[in-house]
Amino acid sequence: MAIDNSSLMSEIFPAIDPLAPLALSIQANRRVFALFLGSGLSVSAGIPTGRDVVHLLIRKLACARGQECGDDPEAWFNAEFKDDPDYSKLLETLYPSASERRNALNDLFEPGELDQIHGRKRPTQAHHSITQLVKQGFFQVILTTNFDRLLEQAFTEANVPFTMVRSSEEAERIDPLQHIQTLIIKVNGDYKDPDIRNTTTEVSVYPAGMEKLLKKVFTEYGLIICGWSSTSDIGLRGLLTENLSRYTTYWATRGEIAEKARPIVMARQGVFVTIEDANVFFSDLEMKVAALDRMAHMTPLTASMAAEQVKFYLSEERWDIALNDLVVRETRSVSSRLLSMNDLEKTPKVITLNDYGLRIQEYDSVLSSLVSMVVAGSFWGRQGHNSLWGSSLKAVLDTVTDSGTNTWIQLQWYPALRLLYASGISALASKNYNLLRTLLVDTKVSGYGIGNDIPAVMKLFPFNILKLDNDVASRVLRLNYSSSMFPLSDKLREDLSKEFTDIVMQDAEFLYLFDYFEYLCCLVHADYFKRQSNEARGSFSSFIQRSNRGNPHNPLLGVENEIKRDGANWAPLQAGFFEGSLERARQIKHEYDERLVEIRKRY
Incomplete structure (x- = not known):
C-alpha cells in the first residue's frame, strides 16, 4: 500500500523537513533514482498543462x-x-x-x-536545479511526458552533455545504460517530432523499443515523480504498475493525486512528498542534497576544503545563510579551543623555548581552516559579507584573557593578529577597502589594561605582540629568522603566502600586498595617535627594509603615487580612512614618513 510518511515523520521528528529523507536518499545513492517529469514542471514558464x-x-x-x-x-x-x-x-x-x-x-x-x-517559455528554476543535480552526478536518467524542450535548453546552457531518446527506433539504438552519462527519455516525443504521441490510442501502447527501455528504467531505478497526473497516460500507468523496482518511488504532489494514479502508488509502495510547486521543490532539493554532500566530505574539515566550501557558497547569493552558518560554526570551534588553551591553569608557570614554540604551532593548527576561509571569503565575498569577517575577528579577539605571565598574555593576541593579516591582505587584493576599515578600525579591542575601546589595528601589530626585549619570544622566532629584526612579521609573510597561491600569480605581488598592508596599518596608527596626542607616531615592521626609493615595489612610493593619481577619490579615503580627508591623509603620511627616516637608520 502507499505510504504517506510525511505525517508520521512530523510526529516522530517534528522539526525534520519532509524533504530531508528524500535528500538523504539521493545523496547516499547517486544515479539510483530516475526523474519522471510531467507538464507541472513547465507550467510556471507559461507552457500549458x-x-x-x-x-x-x-x-x-x-x-x-x-x-x-x-x-x-x-x-x-x-x-x-x-x-x-x-x-x-x-x-x-x-x-x-x-x-x-x-x-x-x-x-x-x-x-x-x-x-x-516577459521571459516566458524559458527554463524555470526547476529546470536549472535539475540540471545542477545532474551535473553533480546525482541523476542519470530523466523521463518526461513533456513536449517542450526546456530541459534540453537548460542542459545545453549549463554545458551538460546528454543522450536523447524520442522514439522507439532511438531507444533500440542506444548504448547500455551503464555507459551513458545522462539520458533524457521523451516518452511521447516532442512537439517538433513527426511521431509525437498525444492521443489516447497513441499513448495506450508503446512500440517495442520504447517499451523495453521503459521497463528497464522502471525496474532498475527508483523514481521521483513530479508534475505528472497520469490521467491520460494509459500505457505508462500499466508499465509502472507491472514493472516494479526494489528502490523507492517518491511522488511529489501539490495535493491529492489523481484517482487513476493510486494503483501505481500502491503497487510500488510509493511515498508521497507534499510540495508547494515544482520550482520550490527542486530548488530546495538541490540545496539540501548539495549541503548533505558537502557535509559528507567535511570530516575532517581541512583548510583547503574549508576554502573551497566558502568559494562555493559565495558563488550564489542563495547560499548566504549556509555561508554564515559555516563561518560561525568554525569561528565558535576555534574560539572554544583558544579559550581552553588560554586557561591559566593549563599555562606553564615557567616558560621555556620549547613551550613557547609549541604554543605558536598549536595556535597555527587551530586557526588553519578559519584562516583559509577568511582569505577566500575576504577576496571573493560581496560587501554584504564584510560584517561576517569582522565578527569572526572580534570573536577571536575576545578569547584573550589577562591571566598568566606577560609573555603568555602577549602571545594570546597572536591568533587574532594572524586572522587580521589573512583577511586584511585578502581584502586589499580585492580592493575591498570597506572591509579593511571594518577589520582595522570598526572592530574594537577593550579591557586588558588598555583603557577605552580602541581600533583592533592599534593592538594587533607584530611589534605590539612580540617585544624585542622579550628574550624567550625573540629567541624562538629567530630560530627560523635569525637575521631578521622583524621575525613575527616575517613568519606571517612566509606562512600566509601559501594561502594566496590561488589569488595572486607572483610572489612579488604578494610581497607588495603584504608590505602595503603593513604600511597602511602604520598610517592608521599614526592617524589615531595624531588625534590622541597631536603626534603622528605609528608602529613599523619589516616593510621598512624594502622602503628605499629605488625599489619599484616600495609601498611608500605606491601610496604616494595613488594619492597623486586619485586625489580625493583615493580608495582608502572613500572607505572613511583619515576621516575621508585628502589633506589629512597627506599630512599623516608626510609626518609618519619623516619619522620612518629616523627609524630606518636604526634598523
Missing part, C-alpha cells in the same frame, strides 16, 4: 460551432455533448493527422514576441 490545452481546444471547438463557451469551457462541453471533455478525443477530432496536431501545438511551445519580453 494538459488541462490548459483541453480548455483551449474546447474554445476552438466552440468558435468553430459559432458559439461562446464562457469562463467554464468544461461546463459548456458537458452541456453540449453530455460527456466529459477528453484531451485525446478533442485533439484527434480537431486535427485528424499527426502532422496537423504537431503544427497546432507549435504556438503553445515556441516563445512569441511577448513571451520573450
Whole structure:
C-alpha cells in the first residue's frame, strides 16, 4: 500500500523537513533514482498543462460551432455533448493527422514576441536545479511526458552533455545504460517530432523499443515523480504498475493525486512528498542534497576544503545563510579551543623555548581552516559579507584573557593578529577597502589594561605582540629568522603566502600586498595617535627594509603615487580612512614618513 510518511515523520521528528529523507536518499545513492517529469514542471514558464490545452481546444471547438463557451469551457462541453471533455478525443477530432496536431501545438511551445519580453517559455528554476543535480552526478536518467524542450535548453546552457531518446527506433539504438552519462527519455516525443504521441490510442501502447527501455528504467531505478497526473497516460500507468523496482518511488504532489494514479502508488509502495510547486521543490532539493554532500566530505574539515566550501557558497547569493552558518560554526570551534588553551591553569608557570614554540604551532593548527576561509571569503565575498569577517575577528579577539605571565598574555593576541593579516591582505587584493576599515578600525579591542575601546589595528601589530626585549619570544622566532629584526612579521609573510597561491600569480605581488598592508596599518596608527596626542607616531615592521626609493615595489612610493593619481577619490579615503580627508591623509603620511627616516637608520 502507499505510504504517506510525511505525517508520521512530523510526529516522530517534528522539526525534520519532509524533504530531508528524500535528500538523504539521493545523496547516499547517486544515479539510483530516475526523474519522471510531467507538464507541472513547465507550467510556471507559461507552457500549458494538459488541462490548459483541453480548455483551449474546447474554445476552438466552440468558435468553430459559432458559439461562446464562457469562463467554464468544461461546463459548456458537458452541456453540449453530455460527456466529459477528453484531451485525446478533442485533439484527434480537431486535427485528424499527426502532422496537423504537431503544427497546432507549435504556438503553445515556441516563445512569441511577448513571451520573450516577459521571459516566458524559458527554463524555470526547476529546470536549472535539475540540471545542477545532474551535473553533480546525482541523476542519470530523466523521463518526461513533456513536449517542450526546456530541459534540453537548460542542459545545453549549463554545458551538460546528454543522450536523447524520442522514439522507439532511438531507444533500440542506444548504448547500455551503464555507459551513458545522462539520458533524457521523451516518452511521447516532442512537439517538433513527426511521431509525437498525444492521443489516447497513441499513448495506450508503446512500440517495442520504447517499451523495453521503459521497463528497464522502471525496474532498475527508483523514481521521483513530479508534475505528472497520469490521467491520460494509459500505457505508462500499466508499465509502472507491472514493472516494479526494489528502490523507492517518491511522488511529489501539490495535493491529492489523481484517482487513476493510486494503483501505481500502491503497487510500488510509493511515498508521497507534499510540495508547494515544482520550482520550490527542486530548488530546495538541490540545496539540501548539495549541503548533505558537502557535509559528507567535511570530516575532517581541512583548510583547503574549508576554502573551497566558502568559494562555493559565495558563488550564489542563495547560499548566504549556509555561508554564515559555516563561518560561525568554525569561528565558535576555534574560539572554544583558544579559550581552553588560554586557561591559566593549563599555562606553564615557567616558560621555556620549547613551550613557547609549541604554543605558536598549536595556535597555527587551530586557526588553519578559519584562516583559509577568511582569505577566500575576504577576496571573493560581496560587501554584504564584510560584517561576517569582522565578527569572526572580534570573536577571536575576545578569547584573550589577562591571566598568566606577560609573555603568555602577549602571545594570546597572536591568533587574532594572524586572522587580521589573512583577511586584511585578502581584502586589499580585492580592493575591498570597506572591509579593511571594518577589520582595522570598526572592530574594537577593550579591557586588558588598555583603557577605552580602541581600533583592533592599534593592538594587533607584530611589534605590539612580540617585544624585542622579550628574550624567550625573540629567541624562538629567530630560530627560523635569525637575521631578521622583524621575525613575527616575517613568519606571517612566509606562512600566509601559501594561502594566496590561488589569488595572486607572483610572489612579488604578494610581497607588495603584504608590505602595503603593513604600511597602511602604520598610517592608521599614526592617524589615531595624531588625534590622541597631536603626534603622528605609528608602529613599523619589516616593510621598512624594502622602503628605499629605488625599489619599484616600495609601498611608500605606491601610496604616494595613488594619492597623486586619485586625489580625493583615493580608495582608502572613500572607505572613511583619515576621516575621508585628502589633506589629512597627506599630512599623516608626510609626518609618519619623516619619522620612518629616523627609524630606518636604526634598523
